Amino acid sequence: MAREAAERLASAIQSGADVRACLAEDGEDIILPLSAVRMLIDILLVTAEHGPVSFASYPVEVTAQQAADLLNVSRSCFDELLDKGEIDSRTVGSHRNVRVPNLLAYKARSDAARRDAIAAMVAQAQELNLPG
Numbered sequence: 001m002a003r004e005a006a007e008r009l010a011s012a013i014q015s016g017a018d019v020r021a022c023l024a025e026d027g028e029d030i031i032l033p034l035s036a037v038r039m040l041i042d043i044l045l046v047t048a049e050h051g052p053v054s055f056a057s058y059p060v061e062v063t064a065q066q067a068a069d070l071l072n073v074s075r076s077c078f079d080e081l082l083d084k085g086e087i088d089s090r091t092v093g094s095h096r097n098v099r100v101p102n103l104l105a106y107k108a109r110s111d112a113a114r115r116d117a118i119a120a121m122v123a124q125a126q127e128l129n130l131p132g
Contacts, residue, residue, distance in 0.1 A: 003045065003048035005044050006040075006045045009041050009044070012037075013037050016034065017034070018031050018033055018037075019031070019032045019037045020032075043055075058100045061097045061099050061100065062097065062098055062100060062103065063097055063098075064078055064079065064082065064089070064095065064097070070103060070107075071103070071107060079096075081106070082096055086106060087102055087103060
């Protein structure tokens with residue numbers, strides 16, 4: 001049932017429009033935003049595989065210290081990332097705040113670069129027949 005619902009929702013959002021759903025309980029229609037439907041599709045697909053599902057919400061913006069904590073780096077290291085323009089921020093008074101989506105995008109880029117570097121080192125070690 002979950003997989004079928006996910007497939008029907010996925011085909012419904014192909015146009016990019018919001019989805020209208022009918023509540024079985026009272027027959028009332030509700031409109032779901034596209035972003036919520038995409039999340040619901042993911043939840044349904046995991047549910048179909050009997051996998052665990054969790055949901056976490058984040059504030060839209062965090063302080064520089066909170067962002068540094070999330071990345072597990074020092075505040076001075078985080079300030080350098082902001083100064084270099086690695087992560088977009090905005091100034092509120094004398095403080096810099098970071099939008100969580102910008103922070104998560106940086107983390108994804110950083111993680112991918114780290115994986116690529118490790119893969120390159122492994123490939124080089126294999127070429128040189130180094131013990132692994």
